[in-house]
Amino acid sequence: MVSDEMRAEAKRLKREKDAVVLAHYYVTPDAQELADYVGDSFFLSKKAATLDCKTLVFAGVRFMAESAKLLSPGKTVLMPEPSADCPMAHMVQKATVDAARVKYGDDLAVACYVNSTTEMKAWSDVCVTSSNAVKIVRALPQKNVLFIPDMNLGHYVALQVPEKNVILNDGFCPTHEAIELAEVETARREHPGALVLAHPECGDWVLRESDVVGSTSQIIEAAVASEASEFVVCTVHGVIHELEARTAGTGKRFFFPATTPVCPNMARVTAEKVLACLRDGTGEVGLPDESVIAGSTRALDLMLDYAK
Incomplete structure (x- = not known):
């Protein structure tokens, strides 16, 4: 439970640090209560790119904080729980992407679910979220679309966009799959x-x-x-x-x-950790190597363009 003292401290720290707290719907209710904005991946991606502040505290899992840093490289991005990761974010191999590009050539687009590592985004042409995946895949000029990493969201998209050849990857969210x-x-x-x-x-x-x-x-x-x-x-x-x-x-x-259905990684993000993060500036997320920044940022930016 979030006490009045915790709320007051969070408000003071946000003002002093010029910080905004973003929280995903899946983190603990008390962490959500300390957030300035609560939303799904798409909403938070858009919000992170437009906020005028020095520091973003991202109450969520690692791929979300990494995306926020890519979209706002000049901001300090902090994670209340740095170990909170998404298993699905790692469930694709570069060889899978390379083989598809060889097979389909220029008539292939790689659509990468935002629930993915920064490196995986750099392998891709465009990012998508669960709220805009159908719209974006339908709008892509290519006939063939390799959808990574989530086979379940990819299968759903394939049913909604039958005019496309959606190629699935063998990845999934363990919590939803169960x-x-x-x-x-x-x-x-x-x-x-x-x-x-x-x-x-x-x-x-x-x-x-x-x-x-x-x-x-x-x-x-x-x-x-x-x-x-x-x-x-x-x-x-x-x-x-x-x-x-x-x-x-x-x-x-x-x-x-x-x-x-409980995501064990999201459940690690609590109000106490949000406050500690604000207080001490811990859990900073850095930019990846230059070799992946351009590709991953391009895929995220194209997602925002398609979703307008």
């Missing part, structure tokens, strides 16, 4: 009339059972706009903080599969 169809079906039976809201990082077995498939922000917006009163949520449990805040007083209720 959501079982049987548990979703049980939750639906226990809450008849509930809408099932799922993130496209889930396996196809979950998406086919869902009423709404979308990014974290799209899931939240769907719940806010819906006339339904109960929802089964198939994404990381941290989103419950924003869901309940946005629907307070409406009587809406949210349920998760019996094996609650």
Whole structure:
């Protein structure tokens, strides 16, 4: 729980350090409460690029803080929990990208989910997020698109953009991949009339059972706009903080599969660590080698251009 003293200290430190705190929906609720902006990867990427401040504190996992540093190289970017990483961000080999480029030549675009390492972004033509992946892949001039690293989001994109040849990579989010169809079906039976809201990082077995498939922000917006009163949520449990805040007083209720989806890396980011980061300036994220800066920044910038 965030105390009044913690809020006051955070406010003072942000003013003294000219700092802004960004938090992903998946980190702990107390970390979200100390943030100036809370959102999904796409929102936070855009926000990081436009904020006028000296320091960004990124309450999330490493690829998010690295992207913020690439988009704002003149700012100091700090991570409250430097060890918080994303397993999926590492699930592709350079050989996979090289082989696709040899096979398809100029008629190939490599679309890289933003949940990826900086080096992986540099191998790619454009970055995407779960909220804009369909739009961007559809807009690419190439017929063939290698989608890295997430095969589940890639499969979902392929279904939405059948005119493209979407080539999948064998990567996935362990937390979303672990959501079982049987548990979703049980939750639906226990809450008849509930809408099932799922993130496209889930396996196809979950998406086919869902009423709404979308990014974290799209899931939240769907719940806010819906006339339904109960929802089964198939994404990381941290989103419950924003869901309940946005629907307070409406009587809406949210349920998760019996094996609650928790990202162990996001769960490491707490309010205490955000304060320590602000206080001591710890967890600074540096720029990568010059050899990867140009490629990764180009892919991120192109994502922002396509998403306008």
